[in-house]
Amino acid sequence: MTGSPVVELVGAGFAYEGGPAVLSGVDFAVPEGRSLAVLGRNGGGKTTLLRLLSGGLRCASGRLRLAGEDVTYDRRGLTRLRTAVQLVVQDPDDQLFAASVGQDVSFGPMNLGLPEEEVRARVREALEALDIVALEDRPTHLLSYGQRKRAAIAGAVAMRPRVLILDEPTAGLDPHGQERLLAVLEGLRVSGTTVVMATHDVDLALRWADDAAVLTPDGVRTGPVEELLADGELLDAARLRRPWAMAVARLLRAHGLPDPGAGTPPGGGKATPWGTVPCTPEGLDAWGADLAQRG
């Protein structure tokens, strides 16, 4: 992986009270400016890892580092961490608590003691980024699930974090909602935010991420997403299936069938051991059409 680490765990271990170790001896770095997908089985420790990175949980052993400095868990250290790293939890109802969307999104910046004008500017910017300006005065409990998800993300974006961490942000969204969210995340990345996402969706990870972190009972392996998702043993250990574009490409090659159209598929592709595979719905459609035409 390239880019210097913004936030990293060094030899980190953690167990919930009275329980077995969930993570032990984990070295895990989030490189600046990259998009990183965290993948693993149910109960594999993804949420725990994200909470350790954002300071919601404290390492039982090892260290958390921000921009090369150890994080101290006193008020000053945690404020420094939360200004740089924001976690959006899986269920928006665990995150939203204010009466209206605007109030909720303004909570973080207000808590930083920023001037009112600055708070207003940040709220506006976050609502625009998530395309929910029209919902500013709406009571949060009257929003749809997808709208609540976006309101929760806006609250984190308003903190202008260097690293935005999202725990299964696409879960429960319809395909259109997923596409909109991916577009939002791409916009944030282009504007310089490092984005980390826990997901079970290997196809989404292949398409969206630069890098992947795969959790197995043996530890966490990180690397370029197309490299890790091509490693069958690793996927089995993490109880993940193969991304289907890669599985089809591998089958075609195994049967001596021609690779689908050469070059980069529409909407972008990823170079894998089985050629450049499409990642977007348009790319997959074009790939299928090409194969059908060639019989």
Ligand SMILES: Nc1ncnc2c1ncn2[C@@H]1O[C@H](COP(=O)(O)OP(=O)(O)OP(=O)(O)O)[C@@H](O)[C@H]1O
């Ligand atoms: N608050 C808690 N108290 C005790 N044990 C917990 C708690 N939260 C999680 N665990 C346990 O820690 C382990 C890791 O859970 P975690 O939620 O981090 O996994 P996950 O990979 O995010 O799972 P999923 O994909 O199902 O969301 C599991 O065995 C789980 O039962």
